[in-house]
Amino acid sequence: MKKPSLEQKLNKTIEKLDASAQKIIATRGYSSEPAVLRMLSEILKEQLRNEDSRYSTRPVR
């Protein structure tokens, strides 16, 4: 099970990434930069969604 502190930290990071992507789009328009930020945010969200993150990152076989 994920530690609550780690979960909070990941949630904060996701917020930061989404806000940064939004800012870049607002000031410079859409480019590969916000796409990378959003991808990173998606990786973290997937990690949070998994009930047991111990397994979601383990090498399977």
Next chain:
Amino acid sequence: MKVLFVHGLKLGDLLMAAPVLQFYRRKYPRAEFHLLALPEAMAASQVLDPVNVWHELPKKKILETAALASVGLLDGVDLLAACFDRLNLENFDLAVSLSHTRFCAYALSLICASEKHGTYFEGENLKCSSLDFLEMENLKETRKLHYLDAYRKGFGSFDEKVEWRFRGSEEDTLQKRSLLNEGRSLYLFQPLSSEVKKAWSLERWTRLMQEIRRMDPLAEMKILCAPFEVGEVQALSQAAQVELLPTDLKEALAWIRAADFLITLDTSIKHLANASRCKVIELCLGSADFFKQAIYKPGAVILTPKVSCYPCAHQSRCPLEKRICAQGIEAEDVIQALKFLKNKEERPSIHCGAFITTTTDTQWSYRALSAQGGKNEKAVSRTEAEQNH
């Protein structure tokens, strides 16, 4: 021609997409196929033969940068950007998203290719290469189609036969078979799943193995596991006096091809059995929703628990202190399933929620031999009505 496939889910999901890769191989027989996958799915390279070049997304490093205060957040961004810069040096002609996730849609937006298939972002707009993907996007919660059939529709291969083919030689299988005594049946068990809430209890696995030995005294039984999982299944092996078989994916495939029966949870191993003659019983527990992701093989038996919360959401944690779904299938139910597979007994008397057998004539479907208990019964009859419609 160069094609890049992007996959953003786990090993089992990638193995389930094998027929899509075979479809593309038939379509572009001489193309160079590249696949970008997460580290947890890279083991598929042992068995997926249409792919020529594998690329691993540095997920572990990316997550470390997000979790460590000492490392700047931008390191993760740089790692990702560098990964896609490297990929774009390959000059792909076609990019295909193999998983219907936002992660893959963003990944495809970073790939320079003249043609894109699946779901992808173009600027801020989500695009779909076919109306079927759009329908998937709009009707996320419907239970009309097995995931593989949804992909087959989206990629335009729905009218073609599903081809399950994994790497591995006939000699490997024959060699495994030769290790067995003549006339004996080989039973394989896959008791571990990557998700705890899909697990069945140690006591039930033990009772099942003991019952099989009573029913078939000459039975050869083996417990499949990855080498690093030995510690987790040692207790079961000792309690049931059944040999452990720690193998990589390629070896597991050879053993499955040599086996008569595989009894498995919802895990990557079951998809390997699609390319074998082995008869399969799948225990669907927790978030293992058989309507969407069951074994894609005719004549398999699927058992579900008799509890009102099955199937639960993939993302949510089980709120119960003791998972009741793990107690919703009895060893006796699995024995009934074995008897059905051996003798085609049509009226199994069961304790579990649903007992169904699968068909794959034009698409994945099933015949319910028995269903009882609230949600199971309703879910089975509702989906039958949808599929008939």
